[in-house]
Amino acid sequence: MSKDVLSLLTGEVLEDSVELTLADLCRACRVPADRVIEIVEEGIVEPLGGDPAHWRFHGVSLRRVGCVLRLERDLGVNTAGAALALQLLDEIETLRTRLQRFND
Amino acid sequence: MEFKDYYEIMGVKRDATQDEIKRAYRKLARKYHPDVSKEPDAEARFKEVGEAYEVLKDPEKRTAYDQLGASWKDGQDFRPPPDWDQGFEFPGGGYTNVDAEQFSDFFESLFGRGGGAYSQGFGGRAQREYHARGEDTHAKVVIDLEDAFNGATRTITLKHSEMGADGRPHLKERTLNVRIPKGVRQGQHIRLAKQGGAGIGKGEHGDLYLEIEFRQHPFYHVEGLDVYLDLPVAPWEAALGASVKVPTPNGAVEMKIPANSSTGRKMRLKGKGIPGNPAGDFYVVIQVTLPPADTEAAKAAYRELEKAAPFNPRASLGV
Numbered sequence: 001m002s003k004d005v006l007s008l009l010t011g012e013v014l015e016d017s018v019e020l021t022l023a024d025l026c027r028a029c030r031v032p033a034d035r036v037i038e039i040v041e042e043g044i045v046e047p048l049g050g051d052p053a054h055w056r057f058h059g060v061s062l063r064r065v066g067c068v069l070r071l072e073r074d075l076g077v078n079t080a081g082a083a084l085a086l087q088l089l090d091e092i093e094t095l096r097t098r099l100q101r102f103n104d
Numbered sequence: 105m106e107f108k109d110y111y112e113i114m115g116v117k118r119d120a121t122q123d124e125i126k127r128a129y130r131k132l133a134r135k136y137h138p139d140v141s142k143e144p145d146a147e148a149r150f151k152e153v154g155e156a157y158e159v160l161k162d163p164e165k166r167t168a169y170d171q172l173g174a175s176w177k178d179g180q181d182f183r184p185p186p187d188w189d190q191g192f193e194f195p196g197g198g199y200t201n202v203d204a205e206q207f208s209d210f211f212e213s214l215f216g217r218g219g220g221a222y223s224q225g226f227g228g229r230a231q232r233e234y235h236a237r238g239e240d241t242h243a244k245v246v247i248d249l250e251d252a253f254n255g256a257t258r259t260i261t262l263k264h265s266e267m268g269a270d271g272r273p274h275l276k277e278r279t280l281n282v283r284i285p286k287g288v289r290q291g292q293h294i295r296l297a298k299q300g301g302a303g304i305g306k307g308e309h310g311d312l313y314l315e316i317e318f319r320q321h322p323f324y325h326v327e328g329l330d331v332y333l334d335l336p337v338a339p340w341e342a343a344l345g346a347s348v349k350v351p352t353p354n355g356a357v358e359m360k361i362p363a364n365s366s367t368g369r370k371m372r373l374k375g376k377g378i379p380g381n382p383a384g385d386f387y388v389v390i391q392v393t394l395p396p397a398d399t400e401a402a403k404a405a406y407r408e409l410e411k412a413a414p415f416n417p418r419a420s421l422g423v
Contacts, residue, residue: 006281008257011294013285014313016380018295028240063293067139074150075133089140093291101325101332 018059022047025057029065039065042083108210109178110156110169118170122161129157155207165215182210238310239301245294245314247284249321249331252378253353255286260314266302282314287380290318290326324353329384330377336393337361352376352386359388367392 012018026033037052039045045064047055064086071082111118114128135141136150143149159165176182243262251258259281265273282294293313300310318326325332335350345363349356354376361371369390377384397403 006259006279008281008283009296009299010283010285011296011314013288014293014295015289016287016292059293059295070139071137074137074154076130085140097290097327100320101327 014059014062016059018062020057020059020061022052022055022057025061025065028062029069031065031069035069036065038079039068042079044068044079044083044086105182105209105213107176107178107180107182108152108156108208109176110159112178113152113156114160116160120160122163125157125160129153129161133157152208155211158207159211159215169214182213237307238303240310240313241300242313242315244317245282245284246317246319247288248319249324249326250353251284252288252316252318253286256284258282258284262312264301280312284316287378287383288316289329289378290316292316323351326378329380329382330387331384332387332389334391335388336391337365339392339394342366342390342392350388361390365390365392 020028022033022036025036029036033052040047040055045057045061047057047061049055067086068079068082071077071085072079077085111120114120114125114132116124116128120128132153133150136143136146136153138147138150141150159169241262241264243260245258245260247256247258250256259279261277261279263275263277266276268274280296280299282296285294288294293315296312296314298309299312303309323333325334331353333350333352335348337346337348340346341348341361342365343363345365346361347358348361350359352373357373357376359371359373367390371388371390373386373388375383376386395402397406
């Protein structure tokens with residue numbers, strides 16, 4: 001009898017089923033709330049709900065905030081610069097996907 | 105241990121000014137930043153550049169490094185000469201002041217463990233001593249498009265480094281069996297709670313994020329939730345209309361080609377793309393394909409067509 005049968009791990013799709021509060025997002029990204037608020041003000045992530053206490057963030061915010069923080073730290077850009085980089089990266093990703101179709 | 109030529113890594117001359125070094129670093133950091141770069145070895149290159157900069161940006165470390173002499177080549181087998189660093193004073197009490205587990209053995213042999221401020225950056229272990237929860241880790245998993253339609257399980261093998269009893273990181277391998285949920289899309293992430301890096305003390309593990317990547321399919325092409333297929337169609341099918349068989353990831357379907365269709369005409373099968381709420385669409389793009397004129401009968405038929413349906417395909421070009 002085999003002992004090393006692996007148990008099946010079931011995760012959740014970050015982009016579809018994960019929702020975070022401001023506190024969740026701060027904890028996950030290890031930053032104080034005012035940093036996240038600054039990133040929201042830059043329009044990088046758009047929470048639902050009226051005020052910070054009721055904000056609900058889409059799961060993908062976790063990636064976007066993490067990316068902004070890393071770009072700031074590693075490249076010395078400010079939040080607006082990181083926002084621009086993120087927007088251009090999104091566009092490149094879209095174009096790359098479309099291009100792939102013609103490169104087959 | 106391999107010698108690391110920090111000047112070569114940074115692409116600067118040995119007599120470069122501190123400003124030149126800083127400029128070179130900024131350029132390389134932008135080029136290889138793992139969030140930005142698509143180069144396959146971006147993360148390794150980024151770390152290497154960070155390590156080189158950690159030494160060259162600091163006049164004391166740089167001078168000490170220069171003492172090793174210019175005759176060493178990158179990758180050459182290296183042992184630090186005894187007392188090589190005598191008489192140098194490094195900031196931060198000891199050699200260094202911050203945790204930098206990611207630096208090479210070469211760096212550690214010269215400057216000790218915990219070599220620099222770089223570890224605040226990507227993949228760094230910044231703040232690890234101050235937080236008990238383990239790091240979140242990331243990996244890619246390549247799946248087939250069909251897996252997104254039907255769901256699947258995938259066995260993946262991940263390498264990670266773990267602190268050994270000797271206080272040094274060791275490379276370990278582990279295998280996970282993961283459920284790929286139906287409806288997952290390219291670039292999405294599956295979060296596996298508590299499968300990331302180990303915590304400190306009683307702290308819990310971090311999470312593991314698996315980024316979904318579709319293996320290139322021989323004929324389907326995916327954009328977000330939508331799936332595209334270039335469908336070859338015979339000229340008479342395109343001209344007269346026809347009912348043809350079309351493959352989809354869910355099995356073949358019958359589809360009507362309207363009369364007078366031409367190449368590029370896009371037809372939508374609503375909701376037949378990647379499943380979900382809402383589901384994506386399946387697009388069929390018509391590609392009129394000519395039968396070869398390789399027999400007398402075929403040639404005659406083309407000549408007949410030319411007579412029967414006079415046609416200038418270049419009319420829109422004004423010629």
